[in-house]
Amino acid sequence: MLVLFHVNKLFADYTISAGASIDPAINSTLRNSTGTISIYGTMAINSDVTFTSSTPLRILIYGTGGQIYWYANKILVLPAGSTIAYVNNPTAPPGLQPTSGNASQILEIGAVKYACTNDNSNNVVFSFTQLNSIGGTPTISATTGTPSICYGSAASLSASQVLPSGVAFKIQWSIFPSSGIFTNNNTSAATSTALSNAAAGSDTIISGLYANTGGTNYYLVTSDTVVLTVKPAPAAPTASVTQPTCAAVTGNISISVPTGVSLTYSTDGATYANTTGAFSGMSAGAYNLTAKNSNGCISPVTSVTVNAPPVAPAAPTVSVTQPTCTVATGTITITAPTGMGITYSTDDITYSNTSGVFSSISPGTYNVTAKDSSGCISPATTAIVNAQPARATGSLSGSASICSGSSASLNIAVTGAGTISGTLSDGTAFSGTAPSITVNVSPSSTKTYTISSLTNGTCSSIASDKTGDPTITVTMQPSATISYGGTPFCSNTGTGTVTFSGSTGGTFSSGASINATTGTVDLVSTAPGIYTVTYSIAASGGCSLYTTNASIAVNPNTWTGGVSTNWNTPANWAGNGIANTCPDFTILSGVPYEPILNSGTAAVQNLIVNPGATLTITNATMQISGTITNNGTINAANGTIEMNGSAAQTIPAGAFQNNALNNLIISNTNASGVSLGGALDIYNSVTFSGTGKKL
Incomplete structure (x- = not known):
């Protein structure tokens, strides 16, 4: 049993002042002191420490503030013969104070080891028991299979111990100055341990052997050390x-x-x-x-x-709305792929389209692609926008003036392939091929034409394709009727007046003496004959020259002798044999043929023979119902004259050549009968036809 005793204050070789705490393991002056060490403060045994003096030390603990403070399981080794005494604290010296009542603190003086066995639970009285009582000399040997490890790895340690048989023990591992975690620590199984979490650097590994001398207390009986180097490891990348x-x-x-x-x-x-x-x-x-x-x-x-590489979108599924006859561009619509983040392009450059609908696309070939949010671009799908179907164009021309009832030809200059057909604004249909189509129209009045419809069989043309608006000006066809109500005109006195209706503005013309504006015929100046009066309207407004005719006869019973001498030939008469009531039969002179009545009976009213003219009657009868005016020659020596008027008649003197007749017939019905103006020779007979006739 180690007994701590009280002494009076002595001179010290090393003093720990009150309030100071000095660790001899760190303070070499204290650790290497000789003689007397006076402690007024704390000598802290933080780690195992051995004083180096070769002579005994005298350690004096003063008052209530002086103490030797052990940390658990730490060993203080003093030279043999050393003593520890209390000074000036006879009642309750703090003494040799451990960190806790059950921890093991070892005091080793020379070869004798003492262990703190107990305290009185108030850190006042401690007893140190000599450990040699367990018998034998305890030993421990620490080794490591990994004297050098990398930071973060575990070190493998082992300890072999020697204790008398039957002595219970524990092995406690510690590391200085670093820290770490030991497996199986402070157990009998700790003969093998693994150290982890040691900091990088060089550390001392202490293996302490604790033996049980009775009861529940274990005391550090010996220890061993091994050096472990923890090499730094790189940080996690x-x-x-x-x-x-x-x-x-x-x-x-x-x-x-x-x-x-x-x-x-x-x-x-x-x-x-x-x-x-x-x-x-x-x-x-x-x-x-x-x-x-x-x-x-x-x-x-x-x-x-x-990550796995992103998968490009599938090649787009597209449909194309082709240009139409009236819309020049197409629409490309993408129906797949679709979804958030998908954009589309028709040129593999611009991917701003998110709807998949490209409108107003000009004809051409497009490579349609889709791009997802990862930037992956699909294979291309080719979309072809066809050229706009061609529409026929037509330019209508051909303004003209026509006469009503006539037709005009309009020309349509057309472009386009195949048969081009359509209608004009008046419904006139046409059909043909480029470059031109001719359309005949017959408007009844002035009309302006346009192309109403135009098609090439595929496309119907729009308004801008159809140009031109020619006008066909229609002039009404002139129409007139003329007549002369007095014809035949029996004498060459006065005028013949036309009866007119219809288109005005024309002129009259005739072989007769006629007023060109009024159509009035001057009968005085007009020789006997049959005349054609023509009313003419000059060509105008598409209408050609218009004429209409009327026939007039002037003194139609006038001999012109243009064909022969035959009295009975109509062409020899001015009236050409027309039936008329004109009373005068006039024989002209200077005509090609003089008249001869040589057959049948000719009836006249008034017979006029102009000077120089000759009328021959032979083997025929001339009935005269009016007068005889002979300024020329009437040869009737071989003919018959019948006076058959209803009024009194006279045969003028010298009326007949040589005043001779072959036969005379009196059939006058007037009571006065027929008178002779002079001598008359009748070669054959005078006949009175009927009763009451006289000469």
């Missing part, structure tokens, strides 16, 4: 991943931390050939990134994932 794209189907991994000349990198924990930290061409998958330094230490793992 900081990395970024460039994910695959549609254009690049593999990804890239780039490690930005840690870096350094001696570092190498791995994505599988096996191969450390990479010195840049850049891994390219990485297939899809999960990768455990580590860094390795020149000590061979490997960092913690950083896991990254390279």
